Amino acid sequence: MALFQLSRRDALILALFALVVVTMPVWTAPFGANYPGLMQKFAIYAIFAIGFNILFGLTGYLSFGHAAFLGVGSYTAVWSFKLLTMDALPALLLAVLVSGLFALVIGFLSLRRSGIYFSILTLAFAQMSYNLAYSVLTPITNGETSLQLTMQDPRVIDLAFSERGVGLPTASLFGVTLSGLSGFYFCAVVLLIAFFFAQKVFASPFGMMLRGIKSNQMRMSYTGFNTRPYALTAFVISGMYAGLAGALLAVTDPLAGAERMQWTASGEVVLMTILGGVGTLIGPVMGAWLIKYFENIFSSFNEGILSRFFDFVPEPLHDTVVAISSKFVGEGWQLTLGLLFVFVVVFLPGGIMEGVRRIGALFRRRGSPPKADAMRVQPAE
Amino acid sequence: MTNSHNFSRRGVLKGGLAGILATGVAPLMFTRGAYAQEFCNAPSGDSVTLGFNMPLTGAYADEGADQQRAYELAVEHLNGGGDGGLIPTFSSKTLKGSGILGKKVAFVTGDDQTKADAGRDSARRMIERDGAVMITGGSSSAVAIAEQGLCQEMGVIYMAGLTHSNDTTGKDKKKYGFRHFFNAYQSGIALGPVLGEAYGKDRVAYHLTADYTWGWTQEESMIKATEALGWKTMPPVRTPVGAGDFSQYITPFLNSGADVLVLNHYGFDGVNSITQAVQFGLRDRQANGKNVEIVLPLVSDLMAKGAGEAIKGVYGTANWDWQLTDEASKAFTKSFGAKYGQPPSQIAQTSYVQVLLYADAVERAGTFYPPEVIKALEGYEFDGLGNGPTLYRAADHQCFKDVYVVKGKDAPSNPYDLLEVVGTASRDSVTYDPAIFGGELGPDTPAKC
Numbered sequence: 001m002a003l004f005q006l007s008r009r010d011a012l013i014l015a016l017f018a019l020v021v022v023t024m025p026v027w028t029a030p031f032g033a034n035y036p037g038l039m040q041k042f043a044i045y046a047i048f049a050i051g052f053n054i055l056f057g058l059t060g061y062l063s064f065g066h067a068a069f070l071g072v073g074s075y076t077a078v079w080s081f082k083l084l085t086m087d088a089l090p091a092l093l094l095a096v097l098v099s100g101l102f103a104l105v106i107g108f109l110s111l112r113r114s115g116i117y118f119s120i121l122t123l124a125f126a127q128m129s130y131n132l133a134y135s136v137l138t139p140i141t142n143g144e145t146s147l148q149l150t151m152q153d154p155r156v157i158d159l160a161f162s163e164r165g166v167g168l169p170t171a172s173l174f175g176v177t178l179s180g181l182s183g184f185y186f187c188a189v190v191l192l193i194a195f196f197f198a199q200k201v202f203a204s205p206f207g208m209m210l211r212g213i214k215s216n217q218m219r220m221s222y223t224g225f226n227t228r229p230y231a232l233t234a235f236v237i238s239g240m241y242a243g244l245a246g247a248l249l250a251v252t253d254p255l256a257g258a259e260r261m262q263w264t265a266s267g268e269v270v271l272m273t274i275l276g277g278v279g280t281l282i283g284p285v286m287g288a289w290l291i292k293y294f295e296n297i298f299s300s301f302n303e304g305i306l307s308r309f310f311d312f313v314p315e316p317l318h319d320t321v322v323a324i325s326s327k328f329v330g331e332g333w334q335l336t337l338g339l340l341f342v343f344v345v346v347f348l349p350g351g352i353m354e355g356v357r358r359i360g361a362l363f364r365r366r367g368s369p370p371k372a373d374a375m376r377v378q379p380a381e
Numbered sequence: 382m383t384n385s386h387n388f389s390r391r392g393v394l395k396g397g398l399a400g401i402l403a404t405g406v407a408p409l410m411f412t413r414g415a416y417a418q419e420f421c422n423a424p425s426g427d428s429v430t431l432g433f434n435m436p437l438t439g440a441y442a443d444e445g446a447d448q449q450r451a452y453e454l455a456v457e458h459l460n461g462g463g464d465g466g467l468i469p470t471f472s473s474k475t476l477k478g479s480g481i482l483g484k485k486v487a488f489v490t491g492d493d494q495t496k497a498d499a500g501r502d503s504a505r506r507m508i509e510r511d512g513a514v515m516i517t518g519g520s521s522s523a524v525a526i527a528e529q530g531l532c533q534e535m536g537v538i539y540m541a542g543l544t545h546s547n548d549t550t551g552k553d554k555k556k557y558g559f560r561h562f563f564n565a566y567q568s569g570i571a572l573g574p575v576l577g578e579a580y581g582k583d584r585v586a587y588h589l590t591a592d593y594t595w596g597w598t599q600e601e602s603m604i605k606a607t608e609a610l611g612w613k614t615m616p617p618v619r620t621p622v623g624a625g626d627f628s629q630y631i632t633p634f635l636n637s638g639a640d641v642l643v644l645n646h647y648g649f650d651g652v653n654s655i656t657q658a659v660q661f662g663l664r665d666r667q668a669n670g671k672n673v674e675i676v677l678p679l680v681s682d683l684m685a686k687g688a689g690e691a692i693k694g695v696y697g698t699a700n701w702d703w704q705l706t707d708e709a710s711k712a713f714t715k716s717f718g719a720k721y722g723q724p725p726s727q728i729a730q731t732s733y734v735q736v737l738l739y740a741d742a743v744e745r746a747g748t749f750y751p752p753e754v755i756k757a758l759e760g761y762e763f764d765g766l767g768n769g770p771t772l773y774r775a776a777d778h779q780c781f782k783d784v785y786v787v788k789g790k791d792a793p794s795n796p797y798d799l800l801e802v803v804g805t806a807s808r809d810s811v812t813y814d815p816a817i818f819g820g821e822l823g824p825d826t827p828a829k830c
Contacts, residue, residue: 037505134621135592144593144622145523145548146497148530151821166824168534179534180509253505255527257497296506302490331437331492 010199013281017195021188025181033293036180040252041292043187044245047194049272049284051241054201055234056270057279060214061111064119065126066269068106069099069239071133071261073246075140078147078256085157086169088178088186088251092244099243100236107235111228114217123263130261146257171251183252190248194241198281201237210234242269271337275344277353286352294337301329420750420827421536422512429484429749431456431736432491432513434503434528435542439495440623441520441648443683444728448520448542449490450721451729455736458716459486466716467737470709470765475744482743489513495520495622495648497527504528508535514749515540517735520648520728521622522546522595529558536828538751540735543728545647545679547598550779551818556825557751559758559778561700561738561771562731565599566813568678568698571784571806573606575696580641580674582610587639588617589630589654591646599645603678607643615639620646620654627654631661640668643676651677652687659691682726685789685799692789692799699787701730701767702802709767724797734766738773752825770808776815778822784811 006014020027024042028034033042052066073095080091110121133141141147149168158169171178178186201207212220213227220227250256259265272291277283306322306329313321328336348354424430433452436445458466461478468476480486489511493500500519507513508531516532517540519525525544532539533555541549541560545568550560586607590596596619604614615637620630631654634642642663646654658675666673677684680697703714703724713733717725725733738758746753759775771782786804793799 032510035506035510037502037509041502131621135619138592144497144591146527148527148553151823166826168530168823170534253501253531255497255501255530257523257527259496259498296502299492300489300503300506330490331442 006196006199007203010203014192014196014199017282017285018192021191022185024184024188031293032297036184037252038292038296039184040187040248041296042289043184043191044248044252045269045272045288045292046285047187047191047248048242048245048269049276049288050194050198050281051238051245052269053238053273053278053281053284054198054210054241055238056273057284058202058207058210058214059231059234061114061231061235062119062270063110063122063235063238063266064263064270065106065122065124065129065266066238066242067261067263067265068126068129069103069242070246070249070265071129071256071258072099072102073243074250074256074260075133075147075246076243077247077250078149078254079140081149081155081171081250081254082153083156085155086171087157088171088173090157091171091251092190092247095243095247095250096240099246100240102243103236103239104232107232107239111231111235123266126261126266127263130258130263133258133261141256141258143258146255149254168254171254178251187248187252190244194244195281195285202281206230206233271341273351275341275351277351280351280353283351283353290340290352291337294333294340298329298333298336299331302326422508422514424484424512424514424749427484428487429481430507430511430513431486431488431739432504432507432511432516432518433488434491434493434500434507434516434518435732436495436520436524437492440650441495443687444520444543444648444681444726445492445495447683447726447729448518448732451717451725451733452488452490452517452736454717454720455733456486456488457720459736459740463720464712464716467709467713467733467766470712471737471741472764473741473745475741476737481740482747482749486740491518493519493521493524493528495524497521497523500524501527501531504531505535508532508537513537515739517732517739518542519544521593522549523593525549525558525560526553526594529553529555533557533823534828536751536826538739538754540739542732542735544595545599546595547602547818548594548820550777551598552820553594554777554779554818554820554822556755556778556822559735559738559773561735561773561780563698563700563782563784563811564779565595565602565678566818567784567806567811568599569602569606570811570813571698571786571804572603572676572678572696573610575786575804576607576641576676577610579696581671582612584610584612584641584671585615585639585669586612586641586643586676587615587634587637588643588645589627589634590617590619591622591650592619593622595647596645599678600643603643603645603676612641620650622650624650625653627657628661630654631658631663634658635661635663635666638668640671641674641676643678645678647679647681648684649687651680651684655684655688655695656691680787680789680800681728682724682797682799683728686796688789693791695789696803697787697789697800699727699785699800699802701727702785702787702800703730704798704800705767705785705802707767707769709765713767730767734768737766738763751827755825772808774815777818777820779815781808781812783808 024039025034076095076098077091080094106125209230272287273284276287303326310321435448457463489507491503504516515538519542522544525541529539539558547564547566588600590600644654663673675695677695677697685692714724742754742757746757758773761773764770768782784806785802787800788803790801
């Protein structure tokens with residue numbers, strides 16, 4: 001079927017990517033990141049970043065409010081758990097649907113402007129959603145306290161078939177509970193599907209159209225295209241990706257808080273994409289993994305761990321080294337991330353993927369002269 | 382007949398297998414501790430890991446920093462370091478400074494960022510990766526309730542830190558969650574009569590409330606307590622956590638006709654709102670022919686320090702204060718001061734005590750198996766930890782002990798002498814029927830994570 005066909009190169013990338021994702025519990029072990037909670041985040045935020053990249057990487061529209069869709073997805077999924085069933089599929093479908101509709105409304109309004117004005121509009125809408133979720137819509141979102149499952153939830157579909165069990169239920173897929181590793185593999189499968197879909201978008205004429213918008217929107221209109229429906233479609237698709245990611249967050253941990261929609265969360269996905277490489281398929285995924293790793297692992301380092309790490313440093317220097325480096329871990333993890341970000345933007349404007357390409361070119365230089373586009377710099381727009 | 386001992390291959394296998402079963406595996410199968418490895422993060426080596434999860438960033442970061450100090454001190458004392466702190470004064474004598482059940486206490490820390498999401502992430506890391514057998518922490522009730530829910534799911538005991546919402550041991554109580562700190566309802570009972578005496582029976586209160594579970598329940602409890610006095614209440618105003626600037630909320634108060642401003646704020650929020658209220662000249666104003674007063678129902682030394690001048694003469698309640706004169710409080714203040722050069726705040730005390738109570742419960746249960754530890758904590762009556770005789774009530778896992786009414790000191794004698802205890806509500810007076818808040822503890826079935 002043509003619908004599921006990929007070019008040879010894309011199929012190879014997908015296969016390699018699948019291998020990397022599926023073996024994640026193995027290769028993350030040396031970094032201390034091989035626990036389900038973090039690996040689930042790796043998969044989920046990769047989906048979020050891939051979706052964001054469909055908008056930002058292809059059309060060049062920088063949305064600063066994508067966390068709103070993530071939050072909408074989470075809330076929808078938790079409500080689906082509360083009202084309907086603990087099964088993950090209805091939650092995912094509803095979340096994608098609702099966040100898609102939400103993206104349609106916000107996109108329709110925001111896409112009337114481009115450039116910085118578009119960014120500000122999306123930021124404003126996201127901040128509005130955050131404040132709504134935080135205060136006005138407290139009956140729906142439970143505000144700062146976060147929306148959680150309770151023992152009294154109706155769960156109409158589940159309770160029609162079985163008795164209410166003791167304790168709070170966990171999300172499941174056709175009866176298989178999705179916690180721990182099974183939760184991770186569920187997210188991984190969804191990630192692979194999302195990645196495949198993104199590949200199809202990138203390779204399609206529609207993707208080409210989006211790239212056209214990025215390189216020169218005016219030229220597109222002069223050649224007779226109305227660009228807005230294309231940009232809006234890209235916006236909605238990427239909103240749906242965010243909603244899907246939000247729903248998965250709720251599947252792995254049935255709790256939805258308003259802070260998921262805060263502007264910092266929107267900024268985070270922008271960082272992920274730029275750090276990894278805008279407009280590339282793999283880049284945003286790597287950016288997402290790096291940031292989540294920093295957030296979860298670096299923030300857990302304390303002076304005790306550092307002290308052991310710097311054991312090799314001679315005694316007089318030891319305390320100084322620990323004291324200095326302790327500013328960059330624990331609560332200071334964002335400082336390290338900021339430095340890394342500056343480094344990437346200054347030296348590798350195309351993100352990690354540019355670094356990978358440069359190293360690749362270095363090795364290729366001996367055999368054949370490097371292709372011109374291999375060195376092409378992709379500025380972080 | 383050279384083959385009298387004819388070992389057939391089959392025979393050897395059969396005999397061997399039976400032998401292995403009889404001598405090797407079988408005893409292990411039957412004598413292995415009935416609970417061993419049957420629960421989440423059963424400690425296996427010669428050390429046991431506890432997870433300390435506190436707000437190192439966000440609106441309650443000051444509290445989190447003091448909490449971390451207290452946890453590190455508790456671990457030191459459990460492992461036999463320092464002067465033993467509260468171990469000698471504790472009414473239970475099971476702790477010997479040799480760790481917990483002979484295992485050395487190790488710990489991991491995490492930043493909950495004063496956010497429920499981040500707190501759960503951090504707690505999950507401790508449980509799934511670091512193998513923490515108990516999680517403690519939280520300076521925000523929203524975080525504490527979220528973490529408590531997670532710990533219930535994962536079958537890990539959660540010893541709540543500073544959480545003052547009625548919901549923690551009320552509507553959202555959990556079998557695996559325990560709270561030593563007092564709650565908003567008890568604050569209301571303790572503070573009500575004092576306010577009535579100081580400010581009269583004919584007052585109009587205006588509430589600014591942190592917009593989450595703690596703020597909501599404290600507002601409710603305070604309204605209940607003050608309306609019982611005969612006060613009237615204006616419609617409460619909810620403010621976001623970490624708002625920073627409260628001036629927009631204080632101006633409407635000035636025009637509202639109310640004469641008491643109740644600030645249901647904590648941490649930096651409390652510091653900011655009370656400072657700004659005082660800067661707006663609230664103290665010098667009159668309304669309805671009476672002086673305008675400010676009440677901060679939950680106050681801590683850290684907030685008093687942050688607020689400086691503004692805290693003087695303001696009434697609030699506290700779980701504990703370092704200037705209490707019982708042996709335990711003195712011992713703790715001395716021990717904490719020796720290590721950190723400053724007196725402990727109430728959050729440090731409750732956090733420290735929670736770790737000791739967990740360690741003691743494990744010792745008394747003789748196992749880390751959570752259902753047994755829960756049984757050891759439930760209905761446990763103890764003393765010598767700074768709060769006087771205290772009961773861990775089985776019905777809702779709330780501690781019952783005296784509640785202190787404090788007031789910002791007018792003439793502090795040193796930089797830490799900021800609050801004075803002006804009244805004590807007895808344990809009996811702050812005991813209530815657990816049924817008033819509803820909620821269910823849920824099952825104690827251990828999970829395998």
